Amino acid sequence: MTVRTAELLMAILMGVFSIYLMVKSAELPIGWIEDEGPGGGTWPFWLSAIMLISCVGILYNWVRKKGSVATSDKTYIESHVLGDVVAVAGALIVTVALFSFIGIYGALPLFLIFYIRFMGKHSWSLTATLAVAIPVVIFYFFEITLKIILPKGITEPLFLPLYKIFL
Amino acid sequence: MLEILGLLAQGFVVVFEPQNLLLIIAGCTLGLFIGAMPGLGSVNGVAILLPLTFLVPPTGAIIFLAAIYYGAMYGGAISSIMLGIPGASTAVATTFDGRPLAKQGLADKALIGAAVASFVGGTISVVLFTFFAPPLAHVALVFGAPEEFALMMLAFATFVGLGGDDIFKTLFSITIGLVLSAIGFDIISGEPRLVLWDITGFLHGVNFLVLAIGIYGIGEMLWTVEEHALGGGKSMLSDATVTVARTISALKEILKTWKTSVMGSLLGYFVGILPAAGATPGSLMAYGIAKQISKEPEKFGNGALEGVVAPEAANNAASTGSMLPMLTLGIPGSPTTAILLGGMVIWGLEPGPRLFVDHSEFVWGLIASLYAANLFTVIINIAFIPVFIKVLKTPFTILAPVIFTLCLIGGYAPTQDMHDVWLMIVFGIVGYLMRKLDYPLAPAVLAIVLGPLAEPALRQSLIISDGSFMIFFERFYAGPIMIAALILLFLPLFKKVYDRH
Numbered sequence A: 001m002t003v004r005t006a007e008l009l010m011a012i013l014m015g016v017f018s019i020y021l022m023v024k025s026a027e028l029p030i031g032w033i034e035d036e037g038p039g040g041g042t043w044p045f046w047l048s049a050i051m052l053i054s055c056v057g058i059l060y061n062w063v064r065k066k067g068s069v070a071t072s073d074k075t076y077i078e079s080h081v082l083g084d085v086v087a088v089a090g091a092l093i094v095t096v097a098l099f100s101f102i103g104i105y106g107a108l109p110l111f112l113i114f115y116i117r118f119m120g121k122h123s124w125s126l127t128a129t130l131a132v133a134i135p136v137v138i139f140y141f142f143e144i145t146l147k148i149i150l151p152k153g154i155t156e157p158l159f160l161p162l163y164k165i166f167l
Numbered sequence B: 001m002l003e004i005l006g007l008l009a010q011g012f013v014v015v016f017e018p019q020n021l022l023l024i025i026a027g028c029t030l031g032l033f034i035g036a037m038p039g040l041g042s043v044n045g046v047a048i049l050l051p052l053t054f055l056v057p058p059t060g061a062i063i064f065l066a067a068i069y070y071g072a073m074y075g076g077a078i079s080s081i082m083l084g085i086p087g088a089s090t091a092v093a094t095t096f097d098g099r100p101l102a103k104q105g106l107a108d109k110a111l112i113g114a115a116v117a118s119f120v121g122g123t124i125s126v127v128l129f130t131f132f133a134p135p136l137a138h139v140a141l142v143f144g145a146p147e148e149f150a151l152m153m154l155a156f157a158t159f160v161g162l163g164g165d166d167i168f169k170t171l172f173s174i175t176i177g178l179v180l181s182a183i184g185f186d187i188i189s190g191e192p193r194l195v196l197w198d199i200t201g202f203l204h205g206v207n208f209l210v211l212a213i214g215i216y217g218i219g220e221m222l223w224t225v226e227e228h229a230l231g232g233g234k235s236m237l238s239d240a241t242v243t244v245a246r247t248i249s250a251l252k253e254i255l256k257t258w259k260t261s262v263m264g265s266l267l268g269y270f271v272g273i274l275p276a277a278g279a280t281p282g283s284l285m286a287y288g289i290a291k292q293i294s295k296e297p298e299k300f301g302n303g304a305l306e307g308v309v310a311p312e313a314a315n316n317a318a319s320t321g322s323m324l325p326m327l328t329l330g331i332p333g334s335p336t337t338a339i340l341l342g343g344m345v346i347w348g349l350e351p352g353p354r355l356f357v358d359h360s361e362f363v364w365g366l367i368a369s370l371y372a373a374n375l376f377t378v379i380i381n382i383a384f385i386p387v388f389i390k391v392l393k394t395p396f397t398i399l400a401p402v403i404f405t406l407c408l409i410g411g412y413a414p415t416q417d418m419h420d421v422w423l424m425i426v427f428g429i430v431g432y433l434m435r436k437l438d439y440p441l442a443p444a445v446l447a448i449v450l451g452p453l454a455e456p457a458l459r460q461s462l463i464i465s466d467g468s469f470m471i472f473f474e475r476f477y478a479g480p481i482m483i484a485a486l487i488l489l490f491l492p493l494f495k496k497v498y499d500r501h
Helices: A003-025 A042-063 A079-102 A104-119 A124-145 A153-166 B002-015 B018-036 B042-055 B058-082 B089-103 B107-140 B145-162 B167-182 B200-204 B208-230 B244-255 B258-273 B279-293 B305-321 B323-328 B335-346 B354-358 B360-383 B385-391 B396-412 B418-435 B442-465 B478-500
Strands: none
Touching: A003 A042, A003 B167, A003 B418, A042 B167, A042 B442, A079 A104, A079 A153, A079 B208, A079 B396, A079 B418, A104 A124, A104 A153, A104 B396, A124 B396, B002 B018, B002 B107, B002 B360, B018 B042, B018 B058, B018 B360, B018 B385, B042 B058, B042 B208, B042 B335, B042 B396, B058 B089, B058 B107, B058 B305, B058 B335, B058 B360, B058 B385, B089 B107, B089 B279, B089 B305, B107 B244, B107 B258, B107 B305, B107 B323, B107 B354, B107 B360, B107 B385, B145 B167, B145 B442, B145 B478, B167 B208, B167 B442, B200 B418, B208 B335, B208 B396, B208 B418, B208 B442, B244 B305, B258 B279, B258 B305, B258 B323, B279 B305, B305 B323, B323 B335, B323 B360, B335 B442, B354 B360, B360 B385, B396 B418
16 A cells, blocks of 8 residues: 555545544534533534544645655555564554453563564563563552552452552 | 742752652653653653652652653753664754764764753753743733633644644644543533543543553554664664763863854754744754854764754753743643643643642742753763663663553553553554654644643633634733734745745
8 A cells, every 4th residue: 555545545534533523522512502602512513623624635635646645655554564563553452452351460471472572582581581570560560659450350369469468 | 030049949949858859860860761762752751651650749740750851852862873863853953963973983972962962951941941931920820711722722823834744634633632632521511522432431531641652652662663674673883982081071172062052052942932843843943053153064964063062952942941831821832741731730730820829839849850850861861871872772672562561551540441541552553654644643642631721711711702702812912822823823824825926
């Protein structure tokens, strides 16, 4: 896909999103209410309208081939780079999905092992050290010092003794 | 004048509390490391680390973040000089002459020059700040809703008029940020508003940190993953010899460039005050002027010390300059200060001129901390040059997962809702894809912070005027501000018409 094509798709996507936002804003009154001033939907409605106008403007520039992005026929994301970007973005999505099931302390080490060992090709000893050390530091800092309880999923019971000691 | 010095002295009392002093030193050091890493700058550091500050009181929190901001401004020069890759966009101009100096084996001279110039820039600007801020805040005390709204319009208009990016994309970025900030509840009627796809997670609104960490954490890292893969993962690190004798001789030479430092500082400070401009154009302009006024302009680009000094003085001065409107008017001058402003709201402070009256300790503690942070950073920077060079050797594949981890937890911490973590990932990926198409993203971050302040200001104004927009033009302060905003907004259009004739 070329940059020019990506530009078109993004503008259309965002244009459609703007229309959705306008419709959604209009669920609240968008006109003037006597003694109350503008209705609750007015502000987001007109802002979404400007968003839509901006998208139309971007499309207009695209049609008349104006600007470096709209004329670029370079590849949007180079194929040899795409793999890395997709792998990292995918790993993040999987990690966040796992937070709710095996908890942050199950998912994080997996993410770290994936990144350090398989993306970075570092030694297993370094990988293991970091995959253990980073979650431990996170636990101490966030859960004990800041008292922010992070999602545990099914690993929750394992932490009950730790809570008893620290909290 | 005396009153200001008295308040400043009180500020120093706050700064010298052991906890705050430790926070400054920790912040400066962290900031230096973050700045030194290619691709990461002050805005990334402040966005990713803001959730760590929930532990300390607001004064400590802002002092810590301001120290990171400062440290990162210094640190940006390190990778510009050593790798030839700007540590942040604000340090782009530093590569022009910093890199040639490093290639000539004079990396230490460039690094020390950058640190000293940053110190000069930081000091001059913070002194200007100390004496400008209180009178400005005093004037702003009489501002009502119409003036506040006019100021915000001015902030957004500068992005359109001076931002230099595609106008439609800038406008899109501003409005999407404002709409995102409107999600949740209508502040006046209390009805749920814009609960997208009826997902209940949107009921508590979109926290600005979710967008900021999404864009400046996840998005920025994806961008860096790509750059890294394109560059084959190898970069050229210059050698640097650091000895006491060399340092002294370098310092002597650096002292001779004081005029350039002062020029860069003043320019950077005033450019920094403008919302859309900030440190990057400030440092580029300083570089350009330094070259023009130099007796040997041909040396620029081939390792002129002035070419390092001017932009470094300017970018540090600009970072202080951008705090001026943030603190006195409640209008941030840069994405980093926008995040600081959002932080202030989280800590329960109401941004704007009332801060100087109601939270004098907070304001003066912050101002005094800037003096202290500046001093500590220059010392830490020069003393630990060899350490920072080692840091640059840390493989990206170790750094990246650590930063991603901080982002994921930082996105969860403020609201403790998985919905926000998902949203952050979406913002990160979409932000990355948009950035590749030259959509400016800083206006969106500014907008999501200002949105919750702009809407009530607009609605209150319209209620006062019974629906007439003339209220923004008839008032003593609001009128000129609004007119200036409109001129900036339509500046690109005027230019186009002018070019045609």
